[in-house]
Amino acid sequence: MAQSIDLGEAMPPSGALPSSVIEDVESRSWHGYVHIPFCRVRCGYCDFNTYTAAELGTGDGAVSQTAFADRLIAEISFSQGVIEKAGLPKRELGSVFFGGGTPTQLPAGDLVRIFEALSDTFGIAPGAEITTEANPDNVDEEYLQELRAGGFTRVSFGMQSAVPEVLATLERTHKPENVPTAVSAAKSAALAVSVDLIYGAPGETLEQWRESLRAAIELDPDHISAYSLIVEEGTKLARQISRGQLPEPDEDLQADKYELADAMLTDAGFAWYEVSNWAKSADRRSRHNLSYWQSQDWWGYGPGAHSHIGGTRWWNVKHPAAYVQRLAEGVSPAHSREVLDRAVRAQERILLEIRTDSGLDIELVKAVNPDANRVIAAAIADGLIEPAAALHGRIRLTLKGRLLADALVRDLLG
Ligand SMILES: C[S@@+](CC[C@H](N)C(=O)[O-])C[C@H]1O[C@@H](n2cnc3c(N)ncnc32)[C@H](O)[C@@H]1O
Ligand code: SF4
The missing domain is CATH 3.20.20.70 (Aldolase class I)
Known part of the structure; x- marks a missing residue:
């Protein structure tokens, strides 16, 4: 991580x-x-x-x-x-x-x-x-x-x-x-x-x-x-x-x-x-x-560590010598940062939450992909997501879906 x-x-x-x-x-x-x-x-x-x-x-x-x-x-x-x-x-x-x-x-x-x-x-x-x-x-x-x-x-x-x-x-x-x-x-x-x-x-x-x-x-x-x-x-x-x-x-x-x-x-x-x-x-x-x-807040300490607070993420310089030097000079050891907009945050949630057993709210996919209903119906037909959970508004992977999670995410993102 x-x-x-x-x-x-x-x-x-x-x-x-x-x-x-x-x-x-x-x-x-x-x-x-x-x-x-x-x-x-x-x-x-x-x-x-x-x-x-x-x-x-x-x-x-x-x-x-x-x-x-x-x-x-x-x-x-x-x-x-x-x-x-x-x-x-x-x-x-x-x-x-x-x-x-x-x-x-x-x-x-x-x-x-x-x-x-x-x-x-x-x-x-x-x-x-x-x-x-x-x-x-x-x-x-x-x-x-x-x-x-x-x-x-x-x-x-x-x-x-x-x-x-x-x-x-x-x-x-x-x-x-x-x-x-x-x-x-x-x-x-x-x-x-x-x-x-x-x-x-x-x-x-x-x-x-x-x-x-x-x-x-x-x-x-x-x-x-x-x-x-x-x-x-x-x-x-x-x-x-x-x-x-x-x-x-x-x-x-x-x-x-x-x-x-x-x-x-x-x-x-x-x-x-x-x-x-x-x-x-x-x-x-x-x-x-x-x-x-679940996209909570964390600070990653140490060389190359990355952090996330409320949609801003940043990562430290990778080499321990550069890390130590920056701290000795009293400046941030971070190399770069990104402030994520709403669309990117939604995409990241889809990518991460779909991999968990509690799954993902279908509304999140609909918010980023106008073709969501068709993609979700195809995933059910292919046995990648559980039909019963989908009826209750959640995307939850089957065993086959877990094997093909990366390809499914690409389809869901449109
Ligand atoms: C930082 S290491 C664990 C602690 C300790 N350094 C060790 O290896 O015993 C974290 C875990 O990442 C996994 N890992 C590292 N490189 C990997 C790779 N190329 N493919 C899959 N898993 C990897 C390994 O299972 C490893 O236990
Ligand atoms: S090189 Fe180090 S961090 Fe990587 S798997 Fe081996 S012991 Fe763990």
Whole structure:
């Protein structure tokens, strides 16, 4: 969620927000994202904004991981000034999500210190969800206990697969047996647990995917995300595929894998609530991710992080050295911003809300597409959306619709 495209207008150095951000503010909740742009090594498929120690260098101008928490805390204090000047009311944070990169590359004490700065600045709403992503091979029980004691409530592990050959293709550093150890440590620390899986690594068979799903279910987590592997341009994986060293993911096999995931997860008592996400019960859904899908307000702290308040969104400079320098100079670390008009906001809501199990109000589609009735009737005839929900004015995806969600959105937007 921290990535963004470099379009838009320049952000003023003061970071000042337009007056439109306060419209209807009482109808929106408030959230924080913290981007930690460090990884021990880069996995071949990943194009997240993250850097290894070697990439960040050691000489003058190098970015120190040790001092990084202080820079983030500087952005938190900067954000407080921007929010007050915009006339936004003080709101407690309903969730905070530490993502990366690998947040757990930093000592637990640094993550807790950043969280405390957010808590002191904004306050934390009762029952708030405070998550960190973690790589299964760089946390132990002591580390996770320290996070729990410091206010964290949830950890999301990058499991990806349970099959050694698939982990090797993905260039993951952890062994399959690290995952149960990390998950039981998190449970002992009273943290809720989510695991991320990836399906479609080159050469992965349906049986191997079944084995990964079985292993993930066996862990008895609260929540599972299953992502179709995206071959991102510029990654080592993309180069290996274009040189013919690895086969390209097969679309039909990907669809079979999604169907298998939904069937096995449903059997095991998980319910889908977003195309790539399943939870054991409604209260174990990721409230933080729901805030993105429902276009709430959040500030994204850290290099490359993006933010959204009341229809204005902006994104920070990507390189940690540029980020640190801007904060040291007391200017906004934002690279650019966009003030979305009503039409674009409606389109974004369609794109995001359709992926969730509560679906989308048909009126939203009618507002942007004069041909909405015909497109919706065709989607019902094709088995992409539920007829009963449509009768009640909502567009809700069927299993087939979830598989073809991107194409359906294009049709709905007209
Ligand atoms: C920032 S990483 C998670 C934390 C930690 N860095 C790790 O990998 O263990 C977030 C998640 O994005 C997913 N992801 C990253 N690159 C992807 C890609 N190219 N295609 C699909 N999913 C991807 C992975 O499932 C990963 O767990
Ligand atoms: S550990 Fe996570 S963030 Fe880092 S390179 Fe691998 S998938 Fe990307």
